[in-house]
Amino acid sequence: MEFNASQLMEAKRQIDSTLHKLRETVKTLEAKENPNRYKSQITLAKRRIEAFEISAALIEREVNKPSIH
Template sequence: MDYSTEELMEAKRQIDSTLHKLRETIKTLESKENASRYKSQITLAQRRVKAFEIANYFIEKEIAGK
């Protein structure tokens, strides 16, 4: 599929915003008194961060190639 540069930039902006929120969520959960209680939520958030970082990489690569 072909996406315009504007569409790719907006997707990247949205991903960056979500990444920021996820990273803050991880910090919050890890700082809780009984952080081990939130282990599954922390793991899920970390996996989502990694997935969004990969998506961002490919979006940046696509933008650079245009």
């Protein structure tokens, strides 16, 4: 599939927003009185953070790739 720069930048903006929310979720859960109770949610959020970071990096790479005409 082909995407234009505008579509890619909007996707990255949405990913960045989701990353921010996930990071805040992890902070909140880890700060709870008994964070082990939330271990699975914390693990899931951290895995999602990693996946979104990879996606954002790949989008950034694609946007910054020199165009060959």
